[in-house]
Amino acid sequence: MIHMKNLKKIYDDTGTIALENINLDVKKGEFVFLVGPSGAGKSTFIKLLLREVVPDEGVLTVNGRDVIRMSKKDVPYLRRGLGVIFQDYRLLPDKTVYENVAFAMQVIEAPRRLIQRNVNNVLEIVGLRDKYKCFPNQLSGGEQQRVAIARAIVNNPTILIADEPTGNLDPETSWEIMDIFLKINAAGTTILMATHDKEIVNVMKKRVIAIEDGHIVRDEMRGRYGYEN
Amino acid sequence: MSLASVSTVAVSLFILGMFTMLVLNLNKLAENLESQVQINVYIKEDVNREDIKDLEGIIKDMQGVENVTYVDRETAMETFKKRLGDQTSILEALEDTNPLPESLVVELKEPAMVQTAAETLQKYDIVEEAKYGQDVIEHLFDITRLLRIFGFGLMLLLAGATLFIISNTIRLTVFARRKEIAIMKYVGATDWFIRWPFLLEGMVMGLCGGIIADIFLQLGYAEVESKIYNTLAFFPLIPADPFMTYISIGVIITGMFIGAMGSTISLKRFLEV
Numbered sequence: 001m002i003h004m005k006n007l008k009k010i011y012d013d014t015g016t017i018a019l020e021n022i023n024l025d026v027k028k029g030e031f032v033f034l035v036g037p038s039g040a041g042k043s044t045f046i047k048l049l050l051r052e053v054v055p056d057e058g059v060l061t062v063n064g065r066d067v068i069r070m071s072k073k074d075v076p077y078l079r080r081g082l083g084v085i086f087q088d089y090r091l092l093p094d095k096t097v098y099e100n101v102a103f104a105m106q107v108i109e110a111p112r113r114l115i116q117r118n119v120n121n122v123l124e125i126v127g128l129r130d131k132y133k134c135f136p137n138q139l140s141g142g143e144q145q146r147v148a149i150a151r152a153i154v155n156n157p158t159i160l161i162a163d164e165p166t167g168n169l170d171p172e173t174s175w176e177i178m179d180i181f182l183k184i185n186a187a188g189t190t191i192l193m194a195t196h197d198k199e200i201v202n203v204m205k206k207r208v209i210a211i212e213d214g215h216i217v218r219d220e221m222r223g224r225y226g227y228e229n
Numbered sequence: 230m231s232l233a234s235v236s237t238v239a240v241s242l243f244i245l246g247m248f249t250m251l252v253l254n255l256n257k258l259a260e261n262l263e264s265q266v267q268i269n270v271y272i273k274e275d276v277n278r279e280d281i282k283d284l285e286g287i288i289k290d291m292q293g294v295e296n297v298t299y300v301d302r303e304t305a306m307e308t309f310k311k312r313l314g315d316q317t318s319i320l321e322a323l324e325d326t327n328p329l330p331e332s333l334v335v336e337l338k339e340p341a342m343v344q345t346a347a348e349t350l351q352k353y354d355i356v357e358e359a360k361y362g363q364d365v366i367e368h369l370f371d372i373t374r375l376l377r378i379f380g381f382g383l384m385l386l387l388a389g390a391t392l393f394i395i396s397n398t399i400r401l402t403v404f405a406r407r408k409e410i411a412i413m414k415y416v417g418a419t420d421w422f423i424r425w426p427f428l429l430e431g432m433v434m435g436l437c438g439g440i441i442a443d444i445f446l447q448l449g450y451a452e453v454e455s456k457i458y459n460t461l462a463f464f465p466l467i468p469a470d471p472f473m474t475y476i477s478i479g480v481i482i483t484g485m486f487i488g489a490m491g492s493t494i495s496l497k498r499f500l501e502v
Contacts, residue, residue, distance in 0.1 A: 103412070
């Protein structure tokens, strides 16, 4: 699914090494936590997968696509195989729940009948079927994040990438989100989640990759969070 | 897309079109004059009719001469009156005197021969002056050259201004929709899918501005045409049909092209995610 070899990323404008000597393989259906202090390189790691930034050295393949040598016009097709969730949900405030989710399919020009079926399906998965007419500001934070999850999975991505999805949520709501993730993961979708949530990582006992100062310092199956907060 | 930006685009395109029309018309005039293969040979006063006849014969035998016509003073006056049209004040000032000389109108086969022929004719004693309008043509070419340079500079400037106006207007729309654009990028929309609505907006702005500019250009040209027809009938204005059709289409295409470029520019930054 994801293959990284000797990956290195230097930011041109500052010359800082964001990531270096990254070697990693993530297989289909894995559930991976990405941990580490703020500014360690987790965000760059995610941006590399989405090809928001291009690595300077090494090998990076995602879903069998060579992300480094890929031409600009292939980037959208790479991203169609990836679902992304952010800490701040990033929903469109003037669209309803249904429209926010359908939007992700409309912009890749999916057929209308398929849109209706898939959107209803994913709203069922995240438990928001009855709130499809609501606007984001009528929903709680947890519900908004569930809409974002629905939007991320509506195009059936093989990998779901989540950047601190529970960062703005209370512990109880966070667990609701994790339950949805487990459901999605059980259906075969690979999940990669960057987080600072110690409890979640420790309880779930999934693979944990720790990044510090741009290097992978730990990569454990059934790992623990390993930091104090 | 606001009324203000469309009208500014319209004004720019109007001036752009106006300068194009001006330059093209002056070019036409210069070419017209240049292609005239006619020399007016003015005869000195009190020259014997026989001597003029002799000269006429000599000219007729010259190489490259198509035709020679003798014009007496009365005929010259008639032509002059016709040319003046309504401007009778000059005639009134003349008070029935006729200051016009006799002349021979020499028509040549090739415009290239005009200069040498005129120089040869000038040498005859009875010839006051052999004129073929070279100085006028040269002046005109100077003017068109200047206008062309100036007009080209102005056109670039105006095109730049139009580009700026359109791209700024589109930038506002793009900025208002930047979140939407970012999400579109993340879920894998192609750049073209994101781009075309904005491209369309820019092109519609150019189209609207172009149509407004065209309306005023058409009205303006018709007005100028009738004015010139009344006062400067000898000025060969390019006929509005089909000239104005080409100009109109040109203005609209230019507007739409600039519009498309403007939106491409303002979108560029937002597409780089």
